[in-house]
Structure formats: C-alpha cells, structure tokens
Amino acid sequence: MGFRPTLVMLAGLLAINAQAAQPPQPKAAYQAQVDIWDARNNRVYPAVVNAYASKMRIRMQKTQEMQDMPGDAAVAVFDPVTGEAFVYPTGRVAAGEQIVMKLDMQRVSSMLGGASFDVSHLQGQKIGHRTVAGEGCDEWQLASPQQPNKQGVACITQDGVVLSARELNARRDNYLVRQISRGPQDAKLFMPPVGYRTVDMGSLLGGLQGLLGGSGGQSGGSMMQNMDSETLQKMMENVDPETLQKMLQSGQ
Numbered sequence: 370m371g372f373r374p375t376l377v378m379l380a381g382l383l384a385i386n387a388q389a390a391q392p393p394q395p396k397a398a399y400q401a402q403v404d405i406w407d408a409r410n411n412r413v414y415p416a417v418v419n420a421y422a423s424k425m426r427i428r429m430q431k432t433q434e435m436q437d438m439p440g441d442a443a444v445a446v447f448d449p450v451t452g453e454a455f456v457y458p459t460g461r462v463a464a465g466e467q468i469v470m471k472l473d474m475q476r477v478s479s480m481l482g483g484a485s486f487d488v489s490h491l492q493g494q495k496i497g498h499r500t501v502a503g504e505g506c507d508e509w510q511l512a513s514p515q516q517p518n519k520q521g522v523a524c525i526t527q528d529g530v531v532l533s534a535r536e537l538n539a540r541r542d543n544y545l546v547r548q549i550s551r552g553p554q555d556a557k558l559f560m561p562p563v564g565y566r567t568v569d570m571g572s573l574l575g576g577l578q579g580l581l582g583g584s585g586g587q588s589g590g591s592m593m594q595n596m597d598s599e600t601l602q603k604m605m606e607n608v609d610p611e612t613l614q615k616m617l618q619s620g621q
Contacts, residue, residue, distance in 0.1 A: 501532035
C-alpha cells in the first residue's frame with residue numbers, strides 16, 4: 370500500500386517536570402465530522418469518526434499514500450490501550466480485494482495524513498481554554514516521556530474527547546472536529562467487516578524474514594535480514610497478501 374512512515378504525533382511538553390500531568394482519558398461515545406489536514410500536500414480530508422471508550426474508527430477519503438488501495442475510501446480502527454490497529458478499503462471493493470490489514474499504530478497514523486490524537490501515553494499541562502464544535506475544551510501542551518522535545522497541543526474535553534490537535538508550531542490543526550453527536554455506538558463498527566480476510570502484516574513480516582533468512586546467500590537471506598522492518602513492511606504492502614501467504618507456506 371505504500372503508507373509512508375511520517376507520523377506526526379500529537380506530542381509535546383517543554384519537559385517532563387513536577388507540573389506534568391496526564392490529560393483526561395477517553396471515555397465518551399460519539400460520532401463526529403472531522404477535518405484532517407495533511408501538511409505534506411496541504412490538503413484537508415473530511416472524515417467521520419466513531420468512538421467509545423478508547424476505541425476509534427475513522428472513515429475518510431483516501432490520502433495520497435493510499436491511492437494504491439482498492440475502493441473509494443478507507444476505514445481505520447484502533448485502540449491505543451490494547452495496541453490493536455487495522456485498516457481496510459470500503460466502497461466499491463471487488464471480492465478478491467476485501468482484505469483487512471493489521472498494522473501497528475504508527476503505520477495507521479501515517480495513513481491518516483500524519484494526524485495523531487492518541488493522548489493515552491502523553492503528559493503535559495493545561496495552557497488555555499477553547500471552544501471547538503460548540504464544546505468547551507482545555508488546551509494541553511503534551512509530550513511523550515520518551516520524546517520530551519517533540520511538542521504538540523490538543524484541546525480535550527473533561528471526558529477525554531480530543532476536539533483538535535496540532536504540532537506546537539503548526540499553522541493549523543492537523544485534526545479538527547467540526548460537528549459532534551454524543552450517544553451509543555454500534556459495536557460492529559469497530560470490528561472487521563463480515564466476509565473480509567484478515568492479514569496480520571506483523572506475522573507475515575516475521576515469517577518472510579525467517580524464510581528468506583534461511584535461504585542463504587547475500588542476494589536472498591542475509592540481504593533481507595539486513596533490511597529494517599519498516600522497509601520490509603512497505604514492500605509487503607505492495608504485494609498481494611495471498612502471494613505472500615503462499616511464499617510462507619512453501620518455506621514450511
């Protein structure tokens with residue numbers, strides 16, 4: 370699929386200090402109309418977000434990085450607490466292309482134009498207040514403890530809904546809620562569609578590395594082992610999953 374790993378984290382705090390605190394965690398159920406701005410091509414992609422607790426589902430137009438995907442649009446579902454994340458094409462999709470790809474959170478974030486709005490592992494402090502989509506929210510300057518110099522700002526409601534997110538010095542929000550409607554969400558929205566095949570890209574990556582690593586020769590095994598996992602995963606995303614599965618089976 371060729372999702373370029375250009376994660377723009379919703380991150381940042383000047384430093385992790387005594388005043389650092391964790392922002393409100395997600396616990397609301399809602400549907401929202403959202404704008405996702407991809408700074409890489411200065412384009413805004415409208416999206417529909419469904420959420421409950423820590424789970425989020427985003428249906429959006431295909432970004433530039435997703436043009437090789439079948440269908441008219443893409444759906445990403447993820448849960449930062451469990452680490453589960455997958456993406457699949459939707460709209461006009463042929464039977465042979467009905468595939469759910471399990472990916473890591475970074476790959477899914479890259480797919481979303483680089484936008485990220487997971488605040489579950491970030492710390493920071495309140496820096497102001499704002500009204501977004503008719504709701505009041507506190508602006509937090511946040512950072513991951515592992516990347517304290519990567520700063521960002523998110524406007525978060527008391528029940529943990531991220532209404533806007535941007536890099537600290539960005540000229541506009543990467544993620545902005547335009548309209549929000551609170552209420553119960555159908556659990557089926559957060560599961561792979563019936564009839565779709567699920568392909569775990571992490572497992573395929575490990576299997577491919579093992580297969581080629583044992584094949585011997587710099588042109589095969591050792592060369593592939595020397596490739597980083599990100600490069601291998603991008604290669605795999607451009608190969609039909611059924612072909613990859615056959616390769617792995619032939620090496621067993």
